Amino acid sequence: MPLLAVTYVKGRPGATTTALGLAAVAPEWARPVVVECDPAGGDLMRRHRLAAAPSVVDLAAAARGAASSGDVFAAASQPVTVREEAAVPVVVAPAGGAQTRAALPELTGSGRTMLTTSDRVVLVDCGRLEPGSPVWPLLRLADVVLVLARANADEVAHLREYLGDLVDAGRARLAVLLGAGGVYSTADVADVLATHIGQELAFDPQAVSVLGPLPHDRQAAGVLGGELVAGRRWRRLPLMVAYARLWTDLASYLPAVAPQPTDVATETTP
Template sequence: MPLIAVTYVKGRPGATTTALGLAAVALEAERPVVVECDPAGGDLMRRHRLAAVPSIVDLAAAARGAASSADAFATASQTVAVAEVPVPVVVAPAGGAQTRAALPELTGSGRAALAPPDRVVVADCGRLGPGSPVWPLLRVADVVLVLARANADEVAHLREHLGELVDAGAGRLVVLLGAGGAYSATDVADVLATHVGQELARDPEAVTVLGPLPQDRRAAAVLRGELLAGRRWRRLPLMEAYARLWADLAPHLPAVTSQHDVATEATP
């Protein structure tokens, strides 16, 4: 099943919020699980008052001895409830040292440990930097989702990493713009495509730019565990944007494309 890596290179645009939001609004048949792979440490445990164990450490240990990756995830997952939706998550301890030790165990055998056959995995990879232990994970992801705001500084930092990102990814590289940027998605796409094509001599269509996400403090507070979700939580602007994002990603996630097509056709 698909593996989606969520990361960023500058600022703090909400990788954990985006990973959890994507999982919460996905189709039930996909059964996404969020895995905190941030080398700086995880946030879900404290935000949603989860237990310290099991965690990504247990996932790495279970992956070594489990008969299948599905068994390993069953051992290591906890649940975050977003209204009526139970989202399975593999948390990471704060601090990051244990996550940095666990990541080579999960990526050393390639894709197998992070891609169970029965579900989508959304990996929260945190901030991406030189020598980060999440680079091997990005190399086996179906989609690398890079969050950025459409500001001059963040776009400049992103542009400097594009060569590594394009070369590293076997899957699709998608830039998702956050709320509050100074430029449009078209402007950012033009800048990045020109850089990829002219400066890097790569295919300028290797990068897709989506967004921007709406400014939605209520939905963000729900996903951070600060506010209970109401009955109409799926209609909050940010949640609707995450649902549309699944449709945009579906062509790059073959295992889920047909499910989204059926859901779209069934919508009146």
């Protein structure tokens, strides 16, 4: 079922904030869960003062036991409460990256389907993408890989260097999400990437979508980072509005989530 991987190449941290922000404003059908798989270690535990367990280590242990993914996410996640009406289940990772790096093969190895058989959208925070990173097998499992970048010369240049591997990684739809502070327009970046993919890599130029840019919004970033308390109108903050609109673009790339069974009253005939 739907797996959305969030990563960045260089100079644009924010994968954790974006994964959590998307989950916080996800449509009802998504039933999202955020899983921290950053090989450098997780941030949500300290940002939102969560417990050290359960964590991605427990999720990996469940994968070894081939447990039901629905039960596992319920048991391995903790709630991050933006407000009372918006609690996001998250599977945290320890701050040190060693345990996460050890857990990743259990989640992405041959025959492992823990992250792709859920009846909900799984948003995976992959952190920074580097050559030889243990998250590459995870990206190959994803339905959508969302790469964060600013629209400036150095970050676009670094992104171009990874495009061949990203497009060739597997079935994933690749989407570049531009952050605040860039100097080029979305159309300019899309044209540069499409030209590089089509002419230099000989791939379909339509294989990559360029979305955004996201607005500069310190208040929403503070809420998602656990530094500020969300007000009643937190969904109207510019960054949260932008995340909500992103679902319109992303939903077309994600497989449908299986509907949950409901109790149907049995009618009796007198």
